[in-house]
Amino acid sequence: MRDIKLVEVRSEIAAGTRGASLGIDALKIASLDKKSDFFTQFEPINIPDANNYLWKGNKFPHAKYIDGVYQVLKNVYSTIESLRLEKKFPIVLAGDHSTAAGTIMGIKAAHPEKSLGVIWIDAHADLHTPLTTPSGNMHGMPLAMVSQLDNADCQINQPTEDTLLFWEKIKKIGGDFPKINPKDIVFISVRDTEKPEQFLMEKFGIRNFTTEEVRKQGVKRIAEQALEILKSCDQIYISFDVDSLDSSISVGTGTPVPNGLTVQEAIELNAELIKDKRVCCWEIVEVNPTLDSENTMAEAAFEVLEVTTKSLVDNF
Numbered sequence: 001m002r003d004i005k006l007v008e009v010r011s012e013i014a015a016g017t018r019g020a021s022l023g024i025d026a027l028k029i030a031s032l033d034k035k036s037d038f039f040t041q042f043e044p045i046n047i048p049d050a051n052n053y054l055w056k057g058n059k060f061p062h063a064k065y066i067d068g069v070y071q072v073l074k075n076v077y078s079t080i081e082s083l084r085l086e087k088k089f090p091i092v093l094a095g096d097h098s099t100a101a102g103t104i105m106g107i108k109a110a111h112p113e114k115s116l117g118v119i120w121i122d123a124h125a126d127l128h129t130p131l132t133t134p135s136g137n138m139h140g141m142p143l144a145m146v147s148q149l150d151n152a153d154c155q156i157n158q159p160t161e162d163t164l165l166f167w168e169k170i171k172k173i174g175g176d177f178p179k180i181n182p183k184d185i186v187f188i189s190v191r192d193t194e195k196p197e198q199f200l201m202e203k204f205g206i207r208n209f210t211t212e213e214v215r216k217q218g219v220k221r222i223a224e225q226a227l228e229i230l231k232s233c234d235q236i237y238i239s240f241d242v243d244s245l246d247s248s249i250s251v252g253t254g255t256p257v258p259n260g261l262t263v264q265e266a267i268e269l270n271a272e273l274i275k276d277k278r279v280c281c282w283e284i285v286e287v288n289p290t291l292d293s294e295n296t297m298a299e300a301a302f303e304v305l306e307v308t309t310k311s312l313v314d315n316f
Contacts, residue, residue, distance in 0.1 A: 003086075003087060003089060004042055004088070004090075004091055005088040005089065006039075006044040006045070006091050006093065007080070007083070007090045007092045007093070008044050008045065008047065008094075009049065009072070009076055009093070009094040009099045009102075011050065011095045011096055011099050012049075012051055012096050013050055013053055013068045014064070014069050014098035014099075014141075015097075015137060015139050015254050015286070015288075016135055016254055017254040018054070019288040020095035020285075023285075023286065024095070024287075025289075026252070026289035026295055026298035029295060030301070030302035031302055033299065034302065036306060038306050042091075045079060045083075047072075048075050049095075050069070050071045053067065053068030058136075059162070060130075060163045060166070062130040062131075062158075062159040063130040063136060063138055063141070063167060064136045065138070066130075066138060066170070069098055069166075069170070070166050070170050072098075072099055073102035073173055074173055075102070076102025076106065077102040077105040077106040077173050080102065080103050081107075081109040081110045084106065084110030084281075089312070090103070090282075090283075091281075091283075091312075092281065093283075093284055093305075094285045094286075095285065096254075096285065097122070097139040097142055097285045098141065098142050098145075099142075100142045100283055100285065101141075101143075101170070101173075103237065103239075103283055104116065105173050107179075107235065107280060107281055108174060108180070114235050115232065115234050116184065116237060117180070117185075117230035117233030117236045117237070117278075118180055118184060118237050118239065119188065119237070119273060120190070120241075121188045121238070121239065121241065121261075122187070122189065122241035124140060124190060124193065125190050125201060126139070126141065126142050126143045127143050127151075127197040127200045128144060128151075129149060130157060130159040130164065130167050131150055131152060131154070131157055132157065132194070132196035133157065134156075134194060143182070145170050147179070147180055148178040150167075151196050151200060182204035182206060184230060185204075186207050186209070187208035187209065188208070188269065189209070189260055190210075191210065191257055192257045207226075209226065211246075214265055214269070215265075223272040227276050230278075235279075235280045236276060236279045237279070237281045237282075238274065238282045239283045239285065240284045240285070241253075241286050243255050243260070244261050245261050245266055245300065246258065246260035249296070251291060251292050251297060252292025254291070266304050270282070270304055271307050271308050271311035274311050274315075275315040279312075
């Protein structure tokens with residue numbers, strides 16, 4: 001039996017729209033509507049956020065609220081490290097996607113000798129840095145943080161000295177070394193990227209299984225191939241951003257993109273991937289109920305959460 005620990009991170013300072021901090025409670029409301037006892041089964045850990053930084057105003061245009069993001073990532077990192085040292089399996093419910101960097105840092109800190117692969121199910125590559133970001137929103141940067149990438153080859157911004165100091169501090173949380181090798185990232189359904197991200201994807205040969213491929217080959221075959229790419233990794237972390245779902249479904253998220261996965265595809269994909277014994281943590285992010293009057297996004301996301309957790313329990 002996997003010893004599952006539910007981890008709640010209500011951070012939203014790295015998103016472009018407000019409201020992702022409410023996503024966890026929207027998932028809980030969805031579970032009540034479905035008459036599910038899911039949230040009675042696990043004692044959650046609530047990680048302190050830094051959403052109060054939003055009231056202070058942003059001083060870092062190329063890495064918005066980076067001072068607060070740094071605090072949150074440290075909090076996530078230390079919690080996940082402790083859980084992994086205790087051999088717990090964290091299921092992380094988070095607001096904005098930047099906090100996934102803290103999750104990865106924590107996994108790596110607990111077992112630095114083990115190589116870590118990442119399956120990133122998302123509409124976006126999240127490989128931007130303060131040097132390349134078009135928006136300054138740090139939920140587009142977590143994979144660059146944990147790979148210790150600056151991507152100076154594609155620099156378009158001139159971040160302030162303070163910004164770069166915080167960026168260096170973030171990259172060093174959990175140790176001054178890359179927590180993952182970018183070659184050990186697999187994307188699924190990524191379809192909204194900018195040139196600096198495409199440059200890194202090509203440079204490191206990062207495989208992206210498109211929505212079309214998922215549909216053509218079937219979920220099982222895609223899962224097999226994704227896990228095969230990571231065959232040399234000792235551990236695997238799966239991050240599921242709800243904007244990987246098609247924009248017809250993912251209205252309740254900050255950055256919806258057309259041509260995404262169906263709810264059924266997302267359910268089957270996560271449930272299949274999590275059967276691999278190397279998977280040590282699963283995360284779901286970016287539900288924003290303020291953009292969704294019917295809570296349909298959270299209901300779909302909760303279905304993914306419940307079935308994936310069941311698959312984890314059943315296949316141990």
